[in-house]
Amino acid sequence: MDTVRFGLIGAGGISNQHCRAISKIEGAEIVAAADINEANLKRAQERWGIPDLYPDYNRMLERDDIDAVLVCTPTAIHGAPTVAALRAGKHVLCEKPMEASLERAIEMTQAAHESGKNLMVALKLRFTPHVKKAKEIVDAGTLGEIYYAEAIADRRRGNPGGSFIRKATAGLGACADIGVYALDTALYLMGHPKPIAVSGITSNYLSRHCTWNPALRETEVEDFACGWVLFENGARMVFKTCWCMHMDSLGGTIFLGTKAGLRIGIGEVRGPQEGVYVYGDKDGEIHDQAYRDFEPVDVFLAEDAAFVHAVRNGLPSPIPPDEVLLTQIIIQGVVDSQARGGREVEVHVPTFT
Numbered sequence: 001m002d003t004v005r006f007g008l009i010g011a012g013g014i015s016n017q018h019c020r021a022i023s024k025i026e027g028a029e030i031v032a033a034a035d036i037n038e039a040n041l042k043r044a045q046e047r048w049g050i051p052d053l054y055p056d057y058n059r060m061l062e063r064d065d066i067d068a069v070l071v072c073t074p075t076a077i078h079g080a081p082t083v084a085a086l087r088a089g090k091h092v093l094c095e096k097p098m099e100a101s102l103e104r105a106i107e108m109t110q111a112a113h114e115s116g117k118n119l120m121v122a123l124k125l126r127f128t129p130h131v132k133k134a135k136e137i138v139d140a141g142t143l144g145e146i147y148y149a150e151a152i153a154d155r156r157r158g159n160p161g162g163s164f165i166r167k168a169t170a171g172l173g174a175c176a177d178i179g180v181y182a183l184d185t186a187l188y189l190m191g192h193p194k195p196i197a198v199s200g201i202t203s204n205y206l207s208r209h210c211t212w213n214p215a216l217r218e219t220e221v222e223d224f225a226c227g228w229v230l231f232e233n234g235a236r237m238v239f240k241t242c243w244c245m246h247m248d249s250l251g252g253t254i255f256l257g258t259k260a261g262l263r264i265g266i267g268e269v270r271g272p273q274e275g276v277y278v279y280g281d282k283d284g285e286i287h288d289q290a291y292r293d294f295e296p297v298d299v300f301l302a303e304d305a306a307f308v309h310a311v312r313n314g315l316p317s318p319i320p321p322d323e324v325l326l327t328q329i330i331i332q333g334v335v336d337s338q339a340r341g342g343r344e345v346e347v348h349v350p351t352f353t
């Protein structure tokens with residue numbers, strides 16, 4: 001395939017980053033866009049020169065000359081367009097998180113397997129030098145066996161409001177917006193162990209009683225979540241995320257291994273400091289290493305280019321849906337546990353044929 005021809009579904013805020021990135025990638029172009037909001041469609045057309053516009057994405061998916069679809073709809077509307085696009089024989093690059101509903105996330109993964117097309121969830125931190133460096137360190141065996149992790153993504157006053165706080169559009173709050181980055185980073189570095197049980201709690205007290213922005217009192221989703229995850233391989237993980245809190249930090253995302261520990265600070269996966277830090281031992285003495293001087297990377301360009309490269313060359317998805325599904329299973333476990341007063345729930349990872 002010489003050029004990957006994209007159709008865009010959802011021409012809102014984040015689609016601009018992908019339109020910009022794709023405009024810079026040789027062998028990729030956006031040939032059509034679909035949105036229920038005509039003004040957003042027109043704006044995208046004027047800004048990015050997209051030739052054809054559709055009020056209904058199903059009409060756009062009938063076109064044989066579209067190879068791939070970029071799904072940038074609100075989180076609770078990722079599943080339907082993704083499944084429709086895969087069934088129409090298109091590859092799909094879908095914004096994060098995978099979905100608001102675990103059931104729909106499973107359908108998305110199933111549709112990817114059945115269609116044989118690539119489904120990639122745009123978890124941009126995977127393309128940062130921080131996560132790449134951390135993965136390189138873990139894969140080199142420096143940490144030994146990771147037996148414990150804390151996956152943390154927090155903001156002090158960062159409830160985004162708008163469609164992000166509505167059940168109908170977002171479905172989930174901080175867990176799906178920023179927590180998913182911490183979970184995905186942690187699972188990626190841990191080698192995607194299977195979660196088997198989760199206990200947790202969620203809250204939106206601070207948003208519902210917000211003193212700094214009364215509009216946030218309408219928040220319908222969680223602005224805080226905390227979970228305890230058991231994995232089949234014996235590893236354990238604490239998951240913490242929040243959009244607002246009376247605290248400066250919930251701590252960094254850390255990994256304890258039998259040979260060394262690692263802390264990563266990047267973007268929403270905040271720690272005390274940006275960078276990758278390894279805490280180890282050399283001949284009985286403390287031996288630590290810090291990696292901080294990373295060149296800035298255009299993560300949207302990097303992730304979209306990786307997707308295009310895979311599609312053009314018939315390679316598997318750079319971020320397979322089966323991996324991302326684990327983040328969804330853990331988040332659903334926390335939500336289900338909250339509904340049971342914080343008691344532990346068993347979780348199951350489906351197998352796909």
Ligand SMILES: NC(=O)c1ccc[n+]([C@@H]2O[C@H](COP(=O)([O-])OP(=O)(O)OC[C@H]3O[C@@H](n4cnc5c(N)ncnc54)[C@H](O)[C@@H]3O)[C@@H](O)[C@H]2O)c1
Nearest residue numbers: 010011012013014035036037040072073074075095096097
């Ligand atoms: N990767 C990142 O850094 C990042 C940043 C922000 C948002 N996001 C993700 O991107 C997604 C979209 O966020 P956003 O801020 O662009 O939202 P947005 O509300 O600005 O845009 C969503 C667009 O989807 C359209 N839409 C809604 N239902 C539709 C349907 N059935 N068919 C076609 N179009 C439909 C809306 O009209 C709107 O134009 C969310 O899932 C969010 O988590 C990712």
